[in-house]
Each structure stands twice: as structure tokens, then as C-alpha cells.
Amino acid sequence: MAQQLETLKAFVKLGEFLGNYCDFPNGNTSFEPDDKVWFQKLDQIVQTAKHHNGWFTKENILYSFNQWSRELTHENIQEWLNKYDLEKKNEKTVAIIMAGNIPLVGFHDFMAVLITGNRALVKLSSNDKLLLPFLAEYLKSIESDLGNQMVFTDEVLTGFDAVIATGSNNTARYFEYYFGNKPNIIRKNRNSVAVLQGNETNQQLQLLGDDIFKYYGLGCRSVSKVFVPRDYNFDILYSEMYAFKDIIDEHKYANNYDYNKAVYLMSEFKFLDNGFLLLKEDEKYASPIASVFYEHYDSTASLLEKIEADSDKIQCVVSSGFMEREIEFGNSQKPSLWDYADGVDTVEFLLKTS
Template sequence: MDLLQRITAFASLGNELRQLSPEKLASLGSDAQAENPWFTPDNVALSVQGITYFLQKDKLTKWVMQYDFDHTIPKNIGVVMAGNIPLVGFHDFLCVLISGHSITAKLSSKDVVLMQYVTRQLIEIEPQFGQRILLTSEPLKKIDAVIATGSDNSARYFEYYFKKYPYIIRKNRTSVAILTGNETNEELIALGKDVFSYFGLGCRNVSKLLVPESFDLARLLQCWEPYREVINHHKYANNYDYQKSIALVNKTPFLDTGFVLLFDNEGIVSPIATVYYQPYRTLPQLNELLEKHRNKIQCVVGMNTPAAVPFGKAQLPEVWEYADNVDTLQFLKNL
């Protein structure tokens, strides 16, 4: 199976996912939610949309042609997948297979249904992939390299456990938004998508706002009213109630919309159902804040530099935008 065949197969997978009927997508969402209550049908649909956004033949070709895989010796790559949002391990799955390697993927118990589904679809499109894919819940064995994603705590375990292999090990990250006060209501509404999609559980979800000292937070919160329905999810609501109780007990000031809590906090990773904000005065101070947390930030959302992702687009990365800015294909090429 040559590179063109691999590109064509994944492009065909994108077409199939793009053409899923509403009934089939709802069925997949229902099955995924039964396995993981956070995976609502809407969030599953959003994840599929994100994947089909980059599973296009022209984008895949432009991406992989930046690398020379002509002399790649196929290896077996172990991939430890996270389960915080639907199909979060798919990009690693794509990288390993399109580069000509085989994959042994240790699936998260929270995201088995969807990964099994897309794997079956890919093998139906290109049966030769059947010899190159192993999905497992067991510890990784007979591997040549590792890509593992998890928490900061699990990353320390991964670094020890996989120390004899070439590896990429990813830790907790989050995303921030830079606001100037000149945003339109439409842009602030779009920012809400970056905050509330997947209930804020993804590394590309905005959990921290950097705002001018005179910023009108009341207008922002009014613009977020369309996302009020998140509070109807029982697990999200439990987190909201818990965080509010803790704040009240500790007499910590906060702003409350009834579905999200805002705290003036210098931290970068806010708990579920909360968002941190921090005022800034000057551009140098803003850049200093970003540099301080550089190793914890996945992407920066906003309309002006140093932001790189427009409001509302955090969950639609291009295929060549790598998690943690670590070039996965270059890593795989060099094995």
C-alpha cells in the first residue's frame, strides 16, 4: 500500500463520515453516550465534523507531501489514547497509518465505541489496513515507539514505563482567549463555542480569558446565554454546584450566570463549569503572561496577534496543527 493509496483511503473515510445520515449519527451518539455520559450526540457530531474538516484529499496531500516517506521502514507504534472528548485519539491514529507504520492503540475505556466504528469503516474502504491496526485494552506490547496522551500525573508514569522507546508524551493543556474590548457580540457568542463545546473538557477549550482592565464582563456573559443548556447535563450541573459551594464556603468572589462561574484568577486551567479571567494593561504584560504559561497552552484564541485562532474555531484545527506543537509526522518519519 503506497502513500497515495493511504491518502485516498482516509479521504474516502472523510467522505463517508461526512455523508452519515442524521439517524446514523444520532445512533452513534447514543451508543457513545451510553459508554461515556459526557459524549452527548451533539458532541459526537461536533467531533465528526472536526475530523471531516481535515479528512479531505487536497488537505491530506498538502500535509504529507512536506515529508519524505519513501524510505520509511514500517514500525509498530503504540498509541495510548485519551478519552476526554470523542475521538480525541483519531489524529494520532491518522498520523501513524498515513506515514506507513502499523498501530497498536490502547483505547481509553471512555472512547471505545467511536474508535472501533471509524476503524471498521477504514478497513472496509481499504482492507490492507486490517493487518496494520490493533485496538486493545491491554498494556502495549511488541512496539517500537510510543505516542501517549494523559494527565500530568500519568505522563510521569508513561515517561518511566516507556523510557526505552522513542516517544511523544503529552500532558494536560488548555487554551486561552485574548479579548480587547472591541469584539462584536457575534464574536463573543462565537467565543462561547470555544468555552462550552465538549463541556470544556478538551485541551483546545478556552478556560482562561485575558481581558483589558476596563472590559465589560456583563456584556460577555449576556452573549453566552445561548449556551445555558449545558447546565441541563447532570454531570456538568454537579460540577457547577460543587464549584459554587466551594467558592461560597471560602468566600471567594465570582460572577454567576446560573450555568458558568467566572473567577478573577491567575491560574490557567479552570475546573469544569468555571472560567478564569485576568486583566492586563499592556501588550508586553500580555506577552509575558502567555510566555509564563507557554507549556500549558494548546492554542490562543482571538482576533489579533498574538492570538492565532479566530473566535469559534478552536475545535476545528487543520490536520497539520499538532497537539503541543510537536510534529508527530516528523517523529514518525525519523524512526
């Protein structure tokens, strides 16, 4: 338990470091002198990450850092872990196969493995190979014993006791075939939706823009589909989305917008267009980049039934006053430590495995 307390303190210090790094350009000087050297190293990592993955803009990386700095406080971590019995000690090696769709998308799994006293055997996505190893080095500089609990590898995974793997529906079948004989969490494709009832305020619709456009819509918590009443006026929605018009200046996003618009035109699909976001009526949940699908609903009851029936496809529901398990507008990319991907309690899984 003493080691776990030291691990907790290391993650709190990491949270402070990430917050200070984000504030440093604004003149913040409330950090330890040694951290300035780490800031310079991280500057290079952030710059290089954009070259490795064009979606990892500095803005999106810093947004991720800021969110983690807000979560990694002593109070938040204690609240997260209070319900678990962390006294159990039977250290296991947990293989973590990470996705790379948004910056540090696998950090929560990494943290959960370490804070439960297990060893993390990490296989990074080729799209996100720089950020987490840097944070791991910083953690080791605070608590040297953590160096024995984390290994990054590009080799075939061997010598592990359990697996946490995140990927597409296709890779999930591969994961289930190879890792089905081990305790596992295997995550597939999921998307997030918003439910509009026609009485949203202008501010709520503006906040929905964050849920749609943050990370260019690449995250499983990004809203890729909206449910709207039968007579919904999309002009109001588009009016509030205009604040995000500059996203079209990002060439990778613009290329996707142009391509998907061309596909829709050639296929003679009906769609709405405001110059940077395409709205297409479609029953599917996973919309292409620069597009959001929409679907009409006739009653709250029927939509609740549909969402419940499709719960294995939906990561979260953004709305206000529609259902019990909803996320307020603008908060889909701000999960708390206890907001588990796919609703599967990672810490409980790790403790049972131990």
C-alpha cells in the same frame, strides 16, 4: 508509496462517510447503498457511547464527525503531507495511548501512524472505547490491507518501537518512567486561553462561547481562562454568552456547576455568576467544568511575555489581532491536520522513527 496512496484514499472515503452520516437525517441520499448498513451500525455505536460516557452526547459526537469530514478531503491531506518525504519505508510498530476527554481525541495520532506506513498498537481510554474501533472497521472495509496495520488492545503494551501517549501531568510521569527508553511523544495537561482587548464585536464574543462550551470545556483546546484589560466590563461578555444558557439542562454539566458554585461560596471566593457559567479571578489555567478563570492584564507587552513564559501550559490562544500565533474566535475546536497538539510535529517524529 502505492500502499500509502491507498491509505490516503481510504481516509478520504472515511471523511465522505462521516459527512454523509451527519447529513443523512436531513434527507441526504448522496451515498453508496452499502453505507446505509454502516449508518445503522454507527447509530447504535453513538447511542451506546453516551451510556458509557455521559459527556459523549450525540451533539458532541456529531460535531466531531463533522469536523473530521471537513478535514479528510484529498486536498487537505495532500496539503498536510506535501512537505514530508513519505518515500521512506521502514515500518515500525507505534504504541498509541489515547486520552478520552472528547470524542475521537486520538484520531489524528492514529491517522498519522497509518498514513506514514507504520503499524498502530492502540490502547484506548476507558472513556472512549467504541468510536475509533468502528471507524477502523470501516477503513478496513475500504482497504483490507489496513487490517494488518492496526491492533487494539487492553493488555500490557509490548513489542513496539515508539510511543505516543496522552494523559495528565501525573500519568505523564508514569509514561516517562516506562517509555523513556523508546522514541516517544508524551503529552501532559494543557489548556487554552482567550485574550480580550475590550474592542471585540458581539459576534466575536458569541463565537467565544463555542470555544468555551463545546465539549463542555473538556478539551485541551477549550478556553478555560480569559485575559481581560483592567477595567473590562463582564456584563457585555455575559450578555453574549446567554445564547448558550441551555447547556445547564445537561445534568452532568449542571451537577458540576452546582458543586463548584457551592465550593466557591463556602470558600468565600469572589466570582461572577449568570446561572450557567461561573467566572472567577484566578492565576491558574485549568478551571473546573462550568467555570472559566479570568486574569487582568495592564499591557499587551507584559501579557505576551506571560503567555510565552507559560507556553508549555497553553494549547492555543484565541484572540483577534493580539499576537501572531492566535486562533480566531470560534475556531479553537476546528484544528487543521497540520495543527499538532503541543506544537509537536507527529508526522516528522514518525518518519524519523522509521
